[in-house]
Amino acid sequence: MPVLAVVGRPNVGKSALVNRILGRREAVVEDTPGVTRDRVAYKAEWNTRHFTLVDTGGWEPDAKGINASVAAQAEIAIDLCDAVLFVVDANVGATATDEHVVRMLRKAKKPVYLIANKVDDSRQEPLIAELWSLGLGEPYPVSALHGRGIADLLDMVITKLPLVSAVAKQEVGGPRRVAILGRPNVGKSSLLNKAAGEERVVVNELAGTTRDPVDEQVDIGGKIWRFVDTAGIRRRVHLQQGADFYATLRTSAALEKAEVAVVMIDVSQPISEQDVRIIDLVLESGRALVLAFNKWDLLDDDRRRYLEREIEQDLAHVSWAPRVNISATTGRHLEKLAPALERALESWDTRIPTGKFNALLAELTAAHPHPVRGGKQPRVLFGTQSSTRPPTFVLFTTGFLDPGYRRYITRRLREIYGFDGTPINVNMRVRE
Numbered sequence: 001m002p003v004l005a006v007v008g009r010p011n012v013g014k015s016a017l018v019n020r021i022l023g024r025r026e027a028v029v030e031d032t033p034g035v036t037r038d039r040v041a042y043k044a045e046w047n048t049r050h051f052t053l054v055d056t057g058g059w060e061p062d063a064k065g066i067n068a069s070v071a072a073q074a075e076i077a078i079d080l081c082d083a084v085l086f087v088v089d090a091n092v093g094a095t096a097t098d099e100h101v102v103r104m105l106r107k108a109k110k111p112v113y114l115i116a117n118k119v120d121d122s123r124q125e126p127l128i129a130e131l132w133s134l135g136l137g138e139p140y141p142v143s144a145l146h147g148r149g150i151a152d153l154l155d156m157v158i159t160k161l162p163l164v165s166a167v168a169k170q171e172v173g174g175p176r177r178v179a180i181l182g183r184p185n186v187g188k189s190s191l192l193n194k195a196a197g198e199e200r201v202v203v204n205e206l207a208g209t210t211r212d213p214v215d216e217q218v219d220i221g222g223k224i225w226r227f228v229d230t231a232g233i234r235r236r237v238h239l240q241q242g243a244d245f246y247a248t249l250r251t252s253a254a255l256e257k258a259e260v261a262v263v264m265i266d267v268s269q270p271i272s273e274q275d276v277r278i279i280d281l282v283l284e285s286g287r288a289l290v291l292a293f294n295k296w297d298l299l300d301d302d303r304r305r306y307l308e309r310e311i312e313q314d315l316a317h318v319s320w321a322p323r324v325n326i327s328a329t330t331g332r333h334l335e336k337l338a339p340a341l342e343r344a345l346e347s348w349d350t351r352i353p354t355g356k357f358n359a360l361l362a363e364l365t366a367a368h369p370h371p372v373r374g375g376k377q378p379r380v381l382f383g384t385q386s387s388t389r390p391p392t393f394v395l396f397t398t399g400f401l402d403p404g405y406r407r408y409i410t411r412r413l414r415e416i417y418g419f420d421g422t423p424i425n426v427n428m429r430v431r432e
């Protein structure tokens with residue numbers, strides 16, 4: 001899916017614009033400045049065209065941090081998005097921060113649309129004349145709050161978005177796309193260097209920007225893989241505020257480009273909330289998942305026992321993910337990464353024929369019928385796998401199934417088919 005990012009200074013109305021595009025009725029998201037919001041990437045649709053909307057608006061630092069955070073937004077937009085909506089406040093005009101960001105955005109050869117927000121009525125339109133000076137071409141006057149100009153804007157932007165994300169475009173049979181994720185200092189760049197250094201970096205410059213490579217193709221296990229957003233791993237951004245939000249933004253945008261994620265966990269530290277949050281972002285994105293427990297060389301027996309307990313407690317919900325215990329610096333067990341990735345992707349791609357799936361459903365429901373609820377017993381009439389990547393199933397039923405019953409079916413599906421390394425969805429349609 002193509003990715004559209006909304007970028008701009010604090011208070012120009014980014015979140016209002018995002019809400020408007022998503023068609024959400026709620027008022028502007030009320031976040032305290034600098035507070036982390038977990039969701040930054042949204043599935044959006046306009047005139048039957050689907051795209052991902054990346055909202056950088058959860059990141060509103062104080063005046064001192066503005067330049068750094070807006071520059072970092074621009075950097076993510078440049079590396080990971082297909083087009084940018086650059087929002088300014090028409091009543092304020094172009095500020096020095098705006099000009100700085102525009103210089104960054106220009107370097108990326110990606111479409112940038114200049115959105116003049118807060119033009120609430122036509123009498124304000126003359127205000128936008130001044131914005132031509134930013135050199136981004138015609139400013140589009142809108143009022144995110146009142147909806148004015150939004151439909152015209154989207155009509156125009158949508159026709160110019162690529163059908164498939166240019167950054168994620170994959171030739172048939174081309175290398176599969178891997179995101180290396182994890183909190184700061186878990187060893188992402190060490191892993192990348194080891195993999196890219198000892199094996200062979202095949203192609204460096206892929207995204208066609210004038211800056212660092214965004215993706216790199218790396219040979220591991222005799223096969224070429226495409227590591228996405230390696231620019232984000234190699235480049236280190238030092239932010240005083242909002243570092244968590246930056247990391248979330250980068251992780252979400254990288255996941256859009258990836259098919260499988262390697263989430264790295266530092267075994268020398270307790271498993272943290274942030275580790276779990278990154279894993280949850282992968283689950284939400286529906287990408288395949290491999291867990292890499294890094295710095296294994298630092299593990300002693302005591303810590304090891306703790307670690308196993310922590311994994312049972314905090315990572316039980318992803319016990320299906322292939323696990324590799326590695327050391328990015330010594331190279332320990334790095335050869336196990338490729339087979340784990342292969343396995344996860346194979347599960348992610350799996351399709352179960354409808355006949356087989358229904359035979360299984362018949363067996364499961366006979367062995368363990370749904371409990372009677374209010375004098376009625378919901379039955380599963382029929383099921384089918386509606387999609388792969390990740391495997392998604394639909395059950396047609398005569399009534400609402402208990403969550404516990406859906407879990408039973410999901411669990412049995414995993415026991416029978418494995419699905420190592422992929423989330424699976426079991427949905428339900430009730431037929432009256």
Ligand code: GDP
Pocket residue numbers: 182183184185186187188189190191233294295296297298326327328329330
């Ligand atoms: P990133 O922030 O996730 O990219 O983490 P880095 O790759 O920069 O690693 C952070 C620190 O951990 C560096 O000092 C690395 O040398 C160290 N490190 C990374 N992997 C390992 C490992 O497997 N074992 C040990 N002992 N140190 C490691």
